[in-house]
Amino acid sequence: MKPYKEMSREELLTLKAELEKQFEDAKGKGLKLDMSRGKPTPAQLDMTMGLMDVLNSESDMNTMDGIDTRNYGLMDGILEAKHLMADVMGGIPAENVIVYGNASLSIMYDTVSRAVTHGVLGSTPWCKLDKVKFLCPVPGYDRHFAITQLFGIEMITIPMTPEGPDMDLVEKYVSEDSAVKGIWCVPKYSNPQGITYSDETVRRFAALKPAAEDFRIYWDNAYSIHHLYDDNQDQILEILSECEKAGNPDMVYEFASTSKITFSGAGIAAFASSKANVEEAKKFMTIQTIGHDKVNQLRHARYFKDLNGMLAHMKKHADIIRPKFEAVLAVLDKELGGLDVGEWTRPRGGYFISFDAMEGCAKAIVAKCKEAGVVLTGAGATFPYGIDPKDSNIRIAPSYPTSEEMAAATDLFVLCVKLVSVEKLLAA
């Protein structure tokens, strides 16, 4: 079929009638599918049930260095969990890591909240400043944007490129505007595009010359070992050491978790940074908590033993997720290829596929899908304030439904894309 934009009005009208009929048929199928969030599917969670056998009433509950995980103390996490998470984050020193409870999102919230109330390493608390800004590569992760929005932080969008955020713009803002205090990054298999920052991008990040002493890179390394393929894997430079090499040791806060490795509801999460930043975080933790769940940390560390154990585990995850990605991509290629009504990414890892519809079509496509029983992430969610200026980006989350369901959901999705695109062209 030829590109829609080359069709005559008559051709478009005929096509529209056909698509509308197909849509009515689809509605009749009573689909009820959810592609809205990056949730592991039950089969993935089942794979991890061995975690529940690691500890029992006969277990030695002490850490490798003899600390009783059941009692108070050891606020910054047990040593074996530090080592494990340090390796997940690319092989950084364990002393640069703090292991938390089950959600890296909470650590990010906390880190921003602390800067708002107390500043960063002695800087003015952000609540005392007239204006605080964050750079937000787009499309990006809605929950990042929700945190900065909650604290009244102005968000400036930075376009993503296939190499990562547009670094010319990042450098300009960071070096010129001292109100710019941070940038949200998902550097590997980014949410939602699945893009991994190139070596040059990482090096340019590490070499930033911020106008604000309290500027930090919020490096959400959520998908560091979440490959879809055995052979075709993205690699990324380790940011902490790059920052140190570039003379900016304190410039990055890194976050990671096992939410999509073990249990989304009951994993462990980690923070990593320079010695000075880790010490500052610990200073606040002494007041904020009596320490996180060390028993669950022990359970995780013993279950995997080391990074290799985790990588082997992630291969099994990939075997479950990969077919779903491929099912989506196959339908997109087959049904939309050549029509020039959208573009999509082909990630080699992570949890999402990003789809860019024709301008002004995303909301209508998501609404159409919903009408016929397929829930997508809300259009605009991948942008700060939920506003996609082009109304174009849609995040597809293939992980939760089965491959068959994903194929059915994507069939509906492409139908909605076609229909909305035709309507758009006719209205133009």
Added chain:
Amino acid sequence: MKPYKEMSREELLTLKAELEKQFEDAKGKGLKLDMSRGKPTPAQLDMTMGLMDVLNSESDMNTMDGIDTRNYGLMDGILEAKHLMADVMGGIPAENVIVYGNASLSIMYDTVSRAVTHGVLGSTPWCKLDKVKFLCPVPGYDRHFAITQLFGIEMITIPMTPEGPDMDLVEKYVSEDSAVKGIWCVPKYSNPQGITYSDETVRRFAALKPAAEDFRIYWDNAYSIHHLYDDNQDQILEILSECEKAGNPDMVYEFASTSKITFSGAGIAAFASSKANVEEAKKFMTIQTIGHDKVNQLRHARYFKDLNGMLAHMKKHADIIRPKFEAVLAVLDKELGGLDVGEWTRPRGGYFISFDAMEGCAKAIVAKCKEAGVVLTGAGATFPYGIDPKDSNIRIAPSYPTSEEMAAATDLFVLCVKLVSVEKLLAA
């Protein structure tokens, strides 16, 4: 022996020489004991090891209402854990409860932090106010005071009475000063005195008429079922319903945890309040977290089944802790009775005994103990800013050492009390 204050200078000098010799002997024993923190002893933790058998790889991981605890979602906690914690807090409705991760201290920190950045139910954020004050019944819990101090909140001490905080003073401050935004309370088996607020005290709390709309009672119900005796147990009125009856439904935030019921490092914690306050907390939680560890919540709920299961468990705890309290009290009675050099409480529950030395002696006693190998909570810790104006109060935490160790540690403690008191009287 007669009261020290009635001794002649010569008698005191003779006594001092004797006590100094005893102290040198004691130092020679090489004691190394810690009575500083309310930590469960390993025997208590061992009692709870069955918790580790509740879930295994064959377990049904769904809640009673069919939610998969392993996955994302259900931010405010699983239903069975809400019921359990609601009962721990005195039989409140489960819908008034949010179940969190392992530390109630984190919930308190968060609640204060949120008020600082965003206010309370629409009030002005405290960071925008010139002055925010909290009332602090003393002696009290050092970690409470640390939170308010961190946020620059001015702390006003309120003397404790055998019925709870001095309510005349509380009423005066709360009704007259709109900068007073909160009061820290440990209402049952208080830290460190083991006092339980009387019914009249609770009713007067519920009937407060705050000048500030965002005034809240921070009700840290940490020891609600932590009785030492089967028959001689303190009871307390349930504060949420009292506040509701008094027309102040939103005035209290309640906190609780299983830190001293299951594992201090890996329990579950809860927040309870009115519908409006719970809704507000949840609104922030949608941004702050993807939810707390639901698997551990499930583990706890299934282990205890209900409050009765928990109460039976706490009886076994009491059998371990009670002899330690009694060992301390026996030595205090025997060695210090009639000397008029100090007063102490006889709690029927909780984790602490409070000792009031002669004015100006607490720091010296703690230092002396340390010199001979017994670590006590720092003198002053039970007061805001770590400053006990009378330098009198010392918190004794008998839970961690064995009964024999506690007796030995208390022997040293009373020796130090005697010696410091004699020195004080001689210097007067």
